[in-house]
Amino acid sequence: MELRHLRYFLTVAEERQFTRAAARLHIQQPPLSQQIQELERELGFALFTRLPRGVELTSAGAAFVVDARAVLDALDQGVVNARRVANGQLGSVRIALTSSAAFHPLATAAIRQFRATHPDIAIDLNEINAADIIERMMHGRVDAGILRKPIETPAELRFDLLHEERMVLVLPVGHALLRRSKGTKTKATQATQGTRAAKQPRVPLKALAGESFIFVRRPGAPGMYADFIRACEAAGFKPDVVSEVPRMLSAINLVAAGAGITLVPASMQRYQQEAVVYCAVAGDEAFSAPLHLVTRRDAANPAALRFAQAVLAFVSPGEKGVETLDAH
Template sequence: MELRHLRYFVALGEELNFTRAAERLHIAQPPLSQQIRQLEDELGVTLLQRNSRPVRLTEAGELLLARARSLLANFEAAVADTRRVGRGQAGKLAIGFVGSAMFAGLPDIIGSYRDACPDVELVLDEMLAAEIAEALRRRRIDVGFARPALLPEAGLAQRLILEEPYIAALPRAHPLAERDDIALAELSDDAFVLYPARPEPSVTGLIVAACQAAGFTPRLAQEVLHLQTAIGLIAAGVGVSLVPEAAARAQTGRGVAYVRLAAPAVTAPLTIAWREEDVSPAVQRLLDLATRWREIAPGLARRN
């Protein structure tokens, strides 16, 4: 039995007329009659009462008509869903991201992706940059938004989305809190609230390198895993830190002063990473939107 047998039978069962059913199927009547006979022979039952006018379905024919309609509908839905997944219009996309990406870039990109592919299920998971690399290797995520850039690795690709300035985050009572800008070296006597330095790559590595270029190695006050924790500790006077500009703009009014750094600038690169072998349309669509983000996003993206 083939799908065409079921399609032929459904057309005949709905029309109850060989001529009209053949016209609907765009075939001649004799081949239609032959196909229905073959179907009855294969099933070993009579599906039609041919001596009545109009043709009537037997009880077995009524049952097959209902089941055949359902089978064909399910098959057509499966074909349509498969095509949509193949075009990146449906399915699931797992995304890992560093927390600071939520303040610049990621919300706009995700919003555009949802508008373009509303039937793709997005699974979002916050993690450190090094964890993003591991998750990509183990196929737990499809795409990662990393800060800093991942270390070069065979099989993984990445693309720069944004080169964002770091600014100093200081307790409101800090002597430098009212300044318009400060040199990074002016924080050499302060203790820093930092993320874990290992595994690499880490934001702490970028901050330590910038401090060392300014002539000092930062002293650790507290190690944290999340930006919100760092901001809370800075507000409590535990130490100072450097944070991306967009994150600072989103955190005003929490007992923390944000002061620009004088040249040379310290930047926080944000990249999108994926498995080089992954050519799925869902991933490629997200990559395209991320690449276009500088052109379509306001403010920060256009200044960098």
């Protein structure tokens, strides 16, 4: 049985006449009659009762109409769905973000907009470290990633800069460096003027010698602190890393507990705690935390390609500049 047999049968069933059905199908009437007879022989029962001026469906033929139409409708819908998959309008995309990237409002806003504009694309979203994102993308287990500054940039992957912002120092409230830093305001002044209006403290780089640092585990985020460590070494000291944690929020919490100090991207100042103060590192503007979209150059998933295009279109050129240090 061929699909054309089903189409011929349904047309005759609708027209109740071979002549009109043949005209609709753009074929001659005798070949159409032969095709219907072949179908009836294959099925083993009559589909039509022949009348002097047309045909009527038999009981078996009426039952077969329902299933034949369902088969063709399913095929048509399958073609539509396949075409939408090929165009990146239907399907799924696996996205991975680092914790600090997930905290940036640009990343979440871009994903939210993509969900709104592509409701038929399922999103599998995971938060993992940068090294794991690269590894999973290389093995085809992740379609797109949003991360900061990886050291490893395999040729098979494409890295598009979405945004660049400053790194800021995180100190516990009452730290000795805050008493010596310029621009520090009293808590009462901050309460009066509001956090945004309060001028951000600035701490000289050399003043950080001897401090205890908490970093995100460098195997997971190898590129995040590289510029800072090099700057410290150029200033004559090596940062004393007393703890490495899996997430930046964990580092901020440890700072709040008095376990040391850390650096985070400026956008993480949205994570407000009364126990910590976010500061600029004075005298060096090299500490940045770029935000990158990572995709495979040979990506075969149309939904992933559509996601990448949507994210890049979402980010206007003006948004790729460096954030101000006292932005929240």
